[in-house]
Amino acid sequence: MLELDNIAAGYGKLQILHELSIHVRPGELVSVVGANGAGKTTTLRVISGLIGTMGGQVRYDGEVITGLRAHQLVKRGIVQVSEDRDLFGPMTVEENLVLGAWTRRKAAINEELERIFELFPILLERRRQAAQTMSGGQQQMLAIGRALMAKPKVLMLDEPSTGLSPKMTWDVLNAASAIRDSGVSVLLVEQNAAQALAISDRAYVLESGSVVLEGPGRELAGDERVKKAYLGL
Amino acid sequence: MAVSTRRQLSLRPSPFVATMLLVLALFVVALLRSGSMSITGQALLTGLIAGGVYSLLAMGLSLIFGVLDIVNFAHGSFLAIGLFVTYEVVHQTGANPYVALPVAIVVLFVLGALLQLLVLNRTMGSSLESQLLITLGLSLLISNALLLFFGGDPLSANLHNDPGVHIFGAVANLSRVIAFVGALVLALLLYVLLEKTSFGRAIRAVAANRQGAGLVGIDVRMIYAVTFGLGTACAGAAGMFIAPFTTITPTAGDQFNILAFVVVVMGGLGNIMGALVSGLIVGLVEQLGGVAIAGQSPLLSVFILFLLILLIRPQGIFGAKSS
Ligand SMILES: Nc1ncnc2c1ncn2[C@@H]1O[C@H](COP(=O)(O)OP(=O)(O)O)[C@@H](O)[C@H]1O
Ligand SMILES: [Mg+2]
Numbered sequence: 334m335l336e337l338d339n340i341a342a343g344y345g346k347l348q349i350l351h352e353l354s355i356h357v358r359p360g361e362l363v364s365v366v367g368a369n370g371a372g373k374t375t376t377l378r379v380i381s382g383l384i385g386t387m388g389g390q391v392r393y394d395g396e397v398i399t400g401l402r403a404h405q406l407v408k409r410g411i412v413q414v415s416e417d418r419d420l421f422g423p424m425t426v427e428e429n430l431v432l433g434a435w436t437r438r439k440a441a442i443n444e445e446l447e448r449i450f451e452l453f454p455i456l457l458e459r460r461r462q463a464a465q466t467m468s469g470g471q472q473q474m475l476a477i478g479r480a481l482m483a484k485p486k487v488l489m490l491d492e493p494s495t496g497l498s499p500k501m502t503w504d505v506l507n508a509a510s511a512i513r514d515s516g517v518s519v520l521l522v523e524q525n526a527a528q529a530l531a532i533s534d535r536a537y538v539l540e541s542g543s544v545v546l547e548g549p550g551r552e553l554a555g556d557e558r559v560k561k562a563y564l565g566l
Numbered sequence: 567m568a569v570s571t572r573r574q575l576s577l578r579p580s581p582f583v584a585t586m587l588l589v590l591a592l593f594v595v596a597l598l599r600s601g602s603m604s605i606t607g608q609a610l611l612t613g614l615i616a617g618g619v620y621s622l623l624a625m626g627l628s629l630i631f632g633v634l635d636i637v638n639f640a641h642g643s644f645l646a647i648g649l650f651v652t653y654e655v656v657h658q659t660g661a662n663p664y665v666a667l668p669v670a671i672v673v674l675f676v677l678g679a680l681l682q683l684l685v686l687n688r689t690m691g692s693s694l695e696s697q698l699l700i701t702l703g704l705s706l707l708i709s710n711a712l713l714l715f716f717g718g719d720p721l722s723a724n725l726h727n728d729p730g731v732h733i734f735g736a737v738a739n740l741s742r743v744i745a746f747v748g749a750l751v752l753a754l755l756l757y758v759l760l761e762k763t764s765f766g767r768a769i770r771a772v773a774a775n776r777q778g779a780g781l782v783g784i785d786v787r788m789i790y791a792v793t794f795g796l797g798t799a800c801a802g803a804a805g806m807f808i809a810p811f812t813t814i815t816p817t818a819g820d821q822f823n824i825l826a827f828v829v830v831v832m833g834g835l836g837n838i839m840g841a842l843v844s845g846l847i848v849g850l851v852e853q854l855g856g857v858a859i860a861g862q863s864p865l866l867s868v869f870i871l872f873l874l875i876l877l878i879r880p881q882g883i884f885g886a887k888s889s
Contacts, residue, residue, distance in 0.1 A: 381781065407783030419778030421771045431764075432771050436783035439764075483783060 334359050334394055334518060335380070335411070335487050341388035342379045348387060349375045350542040357487060357520050362513040364550065366526040366563055367539035373522040374416055376539070377489050380520075381413045382406050393487075408436045410486030414493065418476040422465030426456055426475055429464050433482030442482075449478040452508065470501040477508060488512060489520045494528070506532055526563040530554040538563070581883040582843075585832075589850050592867070596857035604735060609853040611736040617849020618746035619804050622753050623822060624829035624841040626800025629756070632836025633773045633793040636686065637694065639701040642823030643708035644674055644798040648805020649723075649814045650712055656723040663723045664744070667806050674802025679795030686794065687787065705823070712816035721814040728810065745807035752803055753842050756796070760838065769793055773836065821865070825852075828872045834882025844883070 336356040343349040349372045357363045365373050378384045380391060382403045391399045393409060406412075421429050430449060434442045450457035453474040459467060464475055473493055480488055490509060494502040502525065510532050513519045523529035530536055533550030538559060546553060553559050597606045627641045648670045655666035681704070689700050730737040760766035772779040772789045780786050805819070812818060829848050833840025848868055855867020875883065 383777065383780065402785075403780035404783045404785045407781070413781055415777065415781060417777075419775050419781055421774040421778055423774055424767075424770060428767060432767060432779075432782050432784075435768065479782065 335520070336392045337376070337380070337389070338392065339389035340376075340379055340386055340391070342375060342384060342386045344375075344384070348542070350379070353389070353539075353543060355537050355544060355547075357518050359518055360513065360516055361534045362510065362519040362521060362532060364521040364523055364529040364533040364536045365539055366523055366529055366536060366559075368563070369524065371539040372542040373539055374491055375542070377413055377415075377491050377520070377522060380406075380411065380489065404436075407483055410484070411489070412480045412483045412485035412487070413489040414476045414480045414491060416491040416495065418472055420464040420472060420476055420479070423463055425461055426464055426467070427460040429475055429479050430456070430460075430482050433479035434484075436483055441484075445482050445484065449481055452481070452511075453478050469496040470498070470504075473497060473501075473505055474508075477505070477512075481512070485517055487518045487520060489522070491522045492524060493521075494523060494525050502528065526559070527554065530559075581879050585847060585883050588871070589847060589854070592851060592854040592858055596854045599860060600857050606854070606857060607734065608736040609857045610850065611733055611738055612742075613850040613853030614846060615738055615742045615746040615849070616852065617846035618749040618753075619808055619845075620822075620825055620829050620848050621842045621845025622749035622800050622807075623804040624826045624833065624845050625753055625756055625838050626797035626804075627826045628830045628833060628836055628838055628841040629760075629800070630794055630797035631830065632838070633769055634682075634686075634690070634790055636689075636697055636794075637701070638797070639698060639823065640705035640708060641797075641801050641826055642819035642821070643705040644678065644801035644819070645805040645808075645822050646712060646816060646819030647677070647708065648674060648802035649809050649812060649818055650716060650721075651802065652806045652809035653716075653721050653723045653814050663725065663806070663810050666723075666809070667748070667803065670802040670806040671799045674805075675795040675799040677795075678798025679791040681798075682791045682794035683787070687790065690790070709816045709820075716816065718816065723809045723814065725810050739811060741810035745811075748807050749804060752800070756800065757838065757842075759796075824865075825868065828868055831872070831880070832875055832882055834884050837882060837884055840882055840884040 334357065338354055340350050340353040341348060353376060355365065365376060367373055375384070379386055382401050382405065386399055390397055393411060398406065398409070421432065430446055431442060434445055455471055456475060456478055459471065464472065467475065477490070477493065493505045493509070497505060506528055509519055509521055521529055521533065530550045530553050535548065536550045536553045537544050538546035538553065546556065546559065593606065593610070596609060597603065600606055623641070623645060627638060630636055630638050651670045651673050652663050652666040655661060655669055656663050659665070686700065689697055725741050728739050728741050731740055731743050760769060768779070768784050769789055771784060772786055776786050825848060829844045830841055832848065833844035851871050852864045852868050856864030859867055
């Protein structure tokens with residue numbers, strides 16, 4: 334349903350992604366792993382329309398979406414939780430969530446809020462608190478909750494485990510699996526390759542802006558090259 | 567579970583209280599210098615009334631800064647356009663100047679939004695110097711366009727009947743009282759728009775995190791244009807409100823530019839309610855200072871206050887120290 338075809342992209346004249354091709358099918362959890370600086374975040378920025386492309390195409394449900402701006406992609410169901418989380422810091426947890434549903438009908442908001450509060454009860458408890466006063470793990474849940482308010486068809490998560498304790502990391506990755514099980518396609522970017530591969534249906538290994546390996550998550554987790562380079566085994 | 571906000575017991579007054587003490591001191595000095603309660607009371611009333619207009623004007627400027635990160639040095643020129651829109655409406659139709667209020671608001675909103683979309687959008691994120699050059703250039707362009715169309719002779723848009731209104735022994739013309747009340751009503755409406763509507767929530771979201779706003783599907787460029795339009799509409803409305811008692815010339819907005827800037831810094835850049843309160847304070851300081859330091863321009867005391875704030879409290883007199 335989401336396809337990147339021979340993408341070239343970068344910043345200014347500096348090209349970061351080279352002939353990058355990946356795809357995500359409906360209901361799949363796909364991860365992209367790779368070292369720091371490999372181009373994972375840049376890949377998600379291309380999909381979200383936050384940066385332009387120098388070549389290649391992004392297609393979604395058969396439509397070419399290259400060059401659409403961020404807000405147009407959210408309308409189509411492509412939603413990203415960015416590396417920095419990009420929460421609205423001074424605003425309350427509830428306001429952040431409600432804003433997540435900006436592209437949707439007003440009538441749907443309350444029902445969706447209840448669903449998010451069920452998934453992340455801590456957000457209900459803290460609903461009147463400013464987002465910036467919450468811990469890293471709570472902020473990550475809020476960022477994911479805010480993205481789910483848009484009712485995404487494809488949810489992209491950029492290093493959701495950054496700054497979290499191992500326990501919180503599992504909570505967040507389990508949430509990602511649960512979201513996939515609810516029918517949403519998930520594209521997960523992680524440096525924590527071992528954990529990401531363990532829950533992925535398929536995965537790509539990125540190196541210097543190109544895909545160097547791809548395959549089912551468990552298979553890649555057992556691959557000698559992956560073990561050596563990314564799992565520190 | 568509740569976040570504990572520890573308060574330290576401190577004998578130092580808050581910056582806001584310190585400012586109010588300063589205003590009080592100015593009042594006392596003015597009273598002593600003039601030796602007349604009625605002169606000082608008159609200055610108090612005139613200052614408060616002028617301050618209401620400063621508040622509205624500065625709220626627009628602060629809103630623009632808070633959301634777009636643009637320091638708009640053309641703000642006073644938009645007020646001048648509001649003056650001329652009012653003149654034109656009165657001149658063409660012979661109507662009461664207040665008929666021009668919705669016209670000025672709509673014209674300035676559309677003009678501001680279009681200017682943002684077509685011109686200023688290109689400067690988004692560029693350095694402060696280039697923004698300064700562009701908005702100053704815009705300001706010159708507006709003044710000269712007004713000069714071209716209306717000439718340099720002073721014009722007026724007076725009320726047919728502008729009686730004095732007695733308030734606590736002081737007198738103010740009806741037009742000034744209307745300006746004060748009208749400006750505060752619009753200021754309140756702006757506040758309600760920002761705090762209580764979902765569109766206002768989106769504006770605040772862009773101010774808090776523009777990338778985050780894009781990621782939830784807000785059209786950030788549209789918000790920029792609308793916000794700039796709202797800011798210039800504030801200037802336009804302020805211009806309409808003062809038109810009945812102001813000499814209308816193409817450069818009439820320039821002194822308001824500086825005043826609005828002082829108010830915005832005092833209230834804290836991007837702090838809308840801060841601008842509302844600071845506008846009233848600046849009006850008071852201007853008028854009381856005019857009596858206390860007689861013989862000088864009333865603006866002198868405003869600039870002394872501005873310097874004090876820049877030196878001691880550059881983040882403004884409200885809220886905590888920010889980065
Ligand atoms: N805004 C930017 N401007 C210029 N270069 C950037 C920018 N963001 C990232 N880069 C560069 O692009 C490369 C890939 O970065 P990124 O996609 O963030 O990698 P990853 O997410 O895999 O760690 C890095 O070399 C980084 O320095
Ligand atoms: Mg990254």
